[in-house]
Amino acid sequence: MVTPMLDRRHAVRLLLEPRGDMLVVCGLGSPTYDVAAAGDDDRNFYLWGAMGGAAMMGLGLALARPDRRALVVTGDGEMLMGLGALATIGVQKPANLAIVVLDNGAYGETGMQASHTARGADLAAIARGCGIARALDVVDDDGLTALAREVRVAQGPIFATVRVGATEHERVLPLRDGVALKLRFRRALGIG
Amino acid sequence: MSDAWPDRIFAALKRAGVSQVGYVPDAGHARLIALCHAEPQMRAVVLTTEEEGVALAAGAWLGGARAALLMQSSGVGNCLNMLTLQRNCRFPLLALVTMRGEWAEFNPWQVPMGQTAEAALRLADVVVCRADAEADVEPTVEAALDIAFGAECAVAVLLGQRLIGRKQW
Numbered sequence: 001m002v003t004p005m006l007d008r009r010h011a012v013r014l015l016l017e018p019r020g021d022m023l024v025v026c027g028l029g030s031p032t033y034d035v036a037a038a039g040d041d042d043r044n045f046y047l048w049g050a051m052g053g054a055a056m057m058g059l060g061l062a063l064a065r066p067d068r069r070a071l072v073v074t075g076d077g078e079m080l081m082g083l084g085a086l087a088t089i090g091v092q093k094p095a096n097l098a099i100v101v102l103d104n105g106a107y108g109e110t111g112m113q114a115s116h117t118a119r120g121a122d123l124a125a126i127a128r129g130c131g132i133a134r135a136l137d138v139v140d141d142d143g144l145t146a147l148a149r150e151v152r153v154a155q156g157p158i159f160a161t162v163r164v165g166a167t168e169h170e171r172v173l174p175l176r177d178g179v180a181l182k183l184r185f186r187r188a189l190g191i192g
Numbered sequence: 193m194s195d196a197w198p199d200r201i202f203a204a205l206k207r208a209g210v211s212q213v214g215y216v217p218d219a220g221h222a223r224l225i226a227l228c229h230a231e232p233q234m235r236a237v238v239l240t241t242e243e244e245g246v247a248l249a250a251g252a253w254l255g256g257a258r259a260a261l262l263m264q265s266s267g268v269g270n271c272l273n274m275l276t277l278q279r280n281c282r283f284p285l286l287a288l289v290t291m292r293g294e295w296a297e298f299n300p301w302q303v304p305m306g307q308t309a310e311a312a313l314r315l316a317d318v319v320v321c322r323a324d325a326e327a328d329v330e331p332t333v334e335a336a337l338d339i340a341f342g343a344e345c346a347v348a349v350l351l352g353q354r355l356i357g358r359k360q361w
Binding site: 023025045048049050052053054056057058059060061062063064066070076082084085087088091092178179181182185186189191 | 211213237238239240241243244245246247248249250251252253255256257259273274276277280281282283288321
């Protein structure tokens, strides 16, 4: 990849500000730390495992709450492990779901081994091929600003890869008790 | 057909307010899948692999909805890591599993997972119920719905291969 890389923390802050009433599910590893660094919120569901499940959790949430916007923020490795979810989401076409992959072309948690996206796999093209017509490749701030607007108002499903650099940031570790995360998320939605 | 066991499962899911049904296409569940697709109050979600349905159910519950997962015993092995969602977060899950590889099986490739499914589910902390006779299906599914959404546990109902019948080759 020769494109100049975006900073992942900057990208996530831009996406989540202003937060509005968006519901956020984040994939394990750096995306969870990035979302936490942008500001903890009861409507963030941080995954610390269940690799490959973030997009499908987003689908279940989006279908359950058609009145809200659901945003999945995950990494290229996590998305690659559950690629079938893109075909499943392409069939369901939820209007209120956006999936944003922070693509650094590497497995950051395990020693920065190159991922498939660094070697030619194109996630936005795969999403498009799965029937997600709105599939974007974001490489700069203008693209990020447009994406931040799209995830709030555009007819979904929306898929975007955001090309981020492989720079590692200080880990911002949010709550990791799954029951507590679930309960506070549901409470924030007024569910008993 | 109105009192066939898939119809009674469908009625039980409806009564319990299940609104999302993830499934991997399966002959044993064919009628139930068709019923779910025809029901406006339900969203039938065709999956590429069973573990997607485990994550779907977790997301549904986060948003206040109830989901069920329809699959075959061979799909149990695909779910194991994703079931850590249910274990760590106590998300409810109702999986309805049609069994292969245990009764009048012709295909040897179905036997290993058929013989392992129940033990694998228990190892993953899933409550396992079983129905082998037609009369047991409805009460078993109703009891499993109570455990899943009342006690907030992961539950699998194994629907015996004898119930589904001999596959014609």
